[in-house]
Each structure stands twice: as C-alpha cells, then as structure tokens.
Amino acid sequence: MAVEKVETLIIGGGQAGLAVSGHLGKRGKEHLVLERKRIAERWRAERWDSLVANGPAWHDRFPDLEFKCDGDAFATRDEIVSYLEDYAKLHKSPVRTGVEVTALHRNADGSFRAETAAGVIEAKNVVAATGPFQKPIRPVMVPDEAGILQVHSAHYRNPDQLPPGAVLVVGAGSSGAQIADELQRAGRKVYLSVGPHDRPPRAYRGKDFVWWLGALGKWNARTVAPGMEHVTIAVSGAYGGHTVDFRRLAHRGITLVGRTDGFADGKMTFAPDLKANIEAGDANYLSVLDEADAHIAANRLDFPEEPDARKLEAMPDCALNPVLSLDLKQAGVTSIVWSTGYALDFGWIKFDAFDEKGRPAHDRGVSTKVPGLYFLGLAWLSRRASPFIWGVWHDADRVAEHIAQR
Incomplete structure (x- = not known):
C-alpha cells in the first residue's frame, strides 16, 4: 500500500482539531484531520443524554460562528455536535472519519509516520488534538462480585440506564453534581460523595459567571496556583443554568457524604471532611462575590444589587452528623457512578515528547522536545481558557501560525 503524504496531520476531530484546521485553512x-469515529465523537458517545454546556451560547463558541440557539441559552449536547459539524463545513475542513491512529513514529529526517488501519500517513507536522478527556479514571475499589453496577460518568446516559435502587455518585465536580441532581429529580435515593471543590455563582448582579471570569482576568490566568489542579469546579448550565449549592441539594433530599475512602465487607467508608469541604466551597463562592463587588465599585459600574446572593441555607444534618460508613446492600445502593475525572493517554506516540511526569512537554502547545509536534485542547495549555471551545480557538491560531512559519 502506498504511503500517503501530507504537510500537517491533525489527530482528533473535536473542537481542538477543527479549530486548528480552520486556522490552517485560512492560511x-x-x-x-483524522478522527477515530465521528466529528465530536466524545460529545456524542461520552456524555449523558441531558448534558448542556456549562456556559451560555454567546460565550461557549468560536468567534467566527454563532450557535443557532438563543445566545443566553446553554447549548444541548446535540446542539454542540451540530455546531462543530457546521464549523467543519464552514471552513471546508478536510476531515477523514473512522480512521484511528494506532501509532505515531518519528522518521530519521524529522518527519512523522502515522500508522492507521487504513494505511500509513507521513507528515512534516503533527497536531495531537485528542482533548483533555481521554482515559476515564475509575478507582479499583469495589469488586465486581459485590453485585453493584459501576459506571464512569463518561458512560452514564440517564437514570433508566441504572437498575432500580439507590445510587452512590462519587465526585462532586460539574459532572457528579449534575448527575446526582438528575437522579434525585428522577425519584432516586442518592448519596453524593463531596470532596474539595470550588463552586462559583452561576450569575451575579446581572452577569453570568463566564463574564465575570473575563472581567476579573481569570480566563487569562497562565499559571496554576498550588493545589488548583486537584480542586474540582462545580458549575451547571442545566435547567436553565443555576449555581451548584450542596447545602440546597442536601435539603432537597440528597445525602451528602465526605470524600470516598475505601470499601471493605460490603461497606463504603468516607472521610470526616464533608462539613469542611462544604464550608471551603462556600468560601470560594463568597470570594467571587467579593471580587465582583470590588470590580463594580472600582469601575463605578451601575449593576443591580443582589444581597440575597450572600444568604446561605443552614448546614444540613448529613454534614453535622456525617455518614462515615455505608453498608451498600442495607442502604439499597445498586449502582455507583464514578465521576472521578480523566487521565491523559498518549500511548500511541512512540517517541519521547513528555516531561518527567509523563505529560506533554510543550510551550503553549509547541513541543519543546520534538520540532513539528504540537498539542491542543489540554487544560492550562496556555491559560485557564485553553480546554474550552472559545479558548482553544485562540491556542489553535497561535499553533497554526507557528506551523505556517516553519
């Protein structure tokens, strides 16, 4: 079979791959672009049915294409898929679907050789645009013989997917909090394991949280403060958009528990840190309000007052008298949803392009070890905004320019 040659090969047909394709096309x-399945495959196959974007449509988009839905709405999963398909058509992106890159090698002359089931492709430049959500992390804690259905949030679809009975959701970031909320609204008994988290306001004094991130300079933050990488953020665009409030979820009937510690003899154990985690999340929430108020005062902005935003509901009983051990069978728990994040998986890159911790070694997406290799769509690639639709567009512009100058 003849070897196909191309100047730049983009691996991944999601928002990052399409963004850099658009910028290269303009130049x-x-x-x-090679995509292992379909355009925006992770949005199609690794998101639950009712998922919506966590930011309004006026913001969570590329600058050169608007969503078809109302700008203040939170786009649904299907609307996001259609949007990315429309973006590919707009820029006439050369996307080849159903082609998975199984291995990427570096040739003696510095070019690259990508192995696929459809043949070999050689390229001068390669952009790894496979995103931040590559390999679901599911703790090996509860054995299969325990008789509990276990799914990662990437494989959760809807309440009907789970057998009748109570559900334990482990992880209280955006995914875990939204899934627990959906399950409780569907009539399920829900236990939600809450670890350290930030929980920003959905909106404050007439502006959405994403607007405040821009006004306060947080989207452009370029460095991760100590510990920030390991603190999850709980925010939601579901049900028209609302602030995630764990106190309120508990008063509605969800039983909150602390960080999941372990499992033995049919019992799940939890750390005694629930109250502290809730209080730390509340402090983060109030700190955003403080910064917003200071910004409004300093710039003499005529924004409406919102005193009720600072009112917190009473600390729930499940936090004052925490459950530290839960007999799953006795509690009727038949399912566990692990909302425990993702790990990067670049095992298909067969040469050294990584740092001492196994992460891509790069400077704002440009490999610092391998000329001609680029990374896009990763968290904190250049700044806080990097893994988001509008943020990756700007990173892709810079990468495309670097490629054009080679």
Missing part, C-alpha cells in the same frame, strides 16, 4: 496550509 492556505495543506492539512488533514
């Missing part, structure tokens, strides 16, 4: 640079 008249030859390229090819």
Whole structure:
C-alpha cells in the first residue's frame, strides 16, 4: 500500500482539531484531520443524554460562528455536535472519519509516520488534538462480585440506564453534581460523595459567571496556583443554568457524604471532611462575590444589587452528623457512578515528547522536545481558557501560525 503524504496531520476531530484546521485553512496550509469515529465523537458517545454546556451560547463558541440557539441559552449536547459539524463545513475542513491512529513514529529526517488501519500517513507536522478527556479514571475499589453496577460518568446516559435502587455518585465536580441532581429529580435515593471543590455563582448582579471570569482576568490566568489542579469546579448550565449549592441539594433530599475512602465487607467508608469541604466551597463562592463587588465599585459600574446572593441555607444534618460508613446492600445502593475525572493517554506516540511526569512537554502547545509536534485542547495549555471551545480557538491560531512559519 502506498504511503500517503501530507504537510500537517491533525489527530482528533473535536473542537481542538477543527479549530486548528480552520486556522490552517485560512492560511492556505495543506492539512488533514483524522478522527477515530465521528466529528465530536466524545460529545456524542461520552456524555449523558441531558448534558448542556456549562456556559451560555454567546460565550461557549468560536468567534467566527454563532450557535443557532438563543445566545443566553446553554447549548444541548446535540446542539454542540451540530455546531462543530457546521464549523467543519464552514471552513471546508478536510476531515477523514473512522480512521484511528494506532501509532505515531518519528522518521530519521524529522518527519512523522502515522500508522492507521487504513494505511500509513507521513507528515512534516503533527497536531495531537485528542482533548483533555481521554482515559476515564475509575478507582479499583469495589469488586465486581459485590453485585453493584459501576459506571464512569463518561458512560452514564440517564437514570433508566441504572437498575432500580439507590445510587452512590462519587465526585462532586460539574459532572457528579449534575448527575446526582438528575437522579434525585428522577425519584432516586442518592448519596453524593463531596470532596474539595470550588463552586462559583452561576450569575451575579446581572452577569453570568463566564463574564465575570473575563472581567476579573481569570480566563487569562497562565499559571496554576498550588493545589488548583486537584480542586474540582462545580458549575451547571442545566435547567436553565443555576449555581451548584450542596447545602440546597442536601435539603432537597440528597445525602451528602465526605470524600470516598475505601470499601471493605460490603461497606463504603468516607472521610470526616464533608462539613469542611462544604464550608471551603462556600468560601470560594463568597470570594467571587467579593471580587465582583470590588470590580463594580472600582469601575463605578451601575449593576443591580443582589444581597440575597450572600444568604446561605443552614448546614444540613448529613454534614453535622456525617455518614462515615455505608453498608451498600442495607442502604439499597445498586449502582455507583464514578465521576472521578480523566487521565491523559498518549500511548500511541512512540517517541519521547513528555516531561518527567509523563505529560506533554510543550510551550503553549509547541513541543519543546520534538520540532513539528504540537498539542491542543489540554487544560492550562496556555491559560485557564485553553480546554474550552472559545479558548482553544485562540491556542489553535497561535499553533497554526507557528506551523505556517516553519
């Protein structure tokens, strides 16, 4: 079989791959996008049915294409898929679907050789645009013989997917909090394991949280403060958009528990840190309000007052008298949803392009070890905004320019 050659090969047909394709196309640079399944496959196959974007449509988009839905709405999963398909059509992106790259090698002359089931492709440049959500992390804690259905949030679809009975949701970031909320609204008994988290306001004094991130300079933050990488953020666009409030979820009937510690003899154990985690999340919430108020005062902005935003409900009993051990069978728990995040998986790259911790070694997406290799869509690639639709567009512009100048 003849070896196909292309100037730039983009691996991944999601928001990152399509963004850099659009920028390369504008510069008249030859390229090819390979997608293992379909455009925006992770949005199609690794998101639950009712998922919506966590930011309003006026913000969570590329600058050169608007969503078809109302700008203040939170786009649904299907609307996001359609949007990315429309973006590919707009820029006439050369996307080849159903082609998975199984291995990427570096040739002696510095070019690259991608192995696929459809043949070999050689390229001068390669952009790894496989995103931040590559390999679901599911703790090996509860054995299969315990008789509990266990799914990662990437494989959760809807309440009907789970057998009748109570559900334990482990992880209280955006995914875990939204899934627990959906399950409780569907009539399920829900236990939600809450670890350290930030929980920003959905909106404050007439502006959405994403607007405040821009006004306060947080989208452009370029460094991760100590511990920030390991603190999850709980925010939601579901049900028209609302602030995630764990006190309120508990008063509605969800039983909150602390960070999940372990499992033995049919019992799940939890750390005694629930109250502290809730209080730390509340402090984060109030700190955003403080910063917003200071910004309004300093810039003499005529924004409406919102005193009720600072009112917190009473600390729930499940936090004052925490459950530290839960007999799953006795509690009727038949399912566990692990909302425990993702790990990067670049095992298909067969040469050293990584740092001492196994992460891509790069400077704002440009490999610092391998000329011609680029990374896009990763968290904190250049700044806080990098893994988001509008943020990756700007990173892709810079990468495309670097490619054009090679």
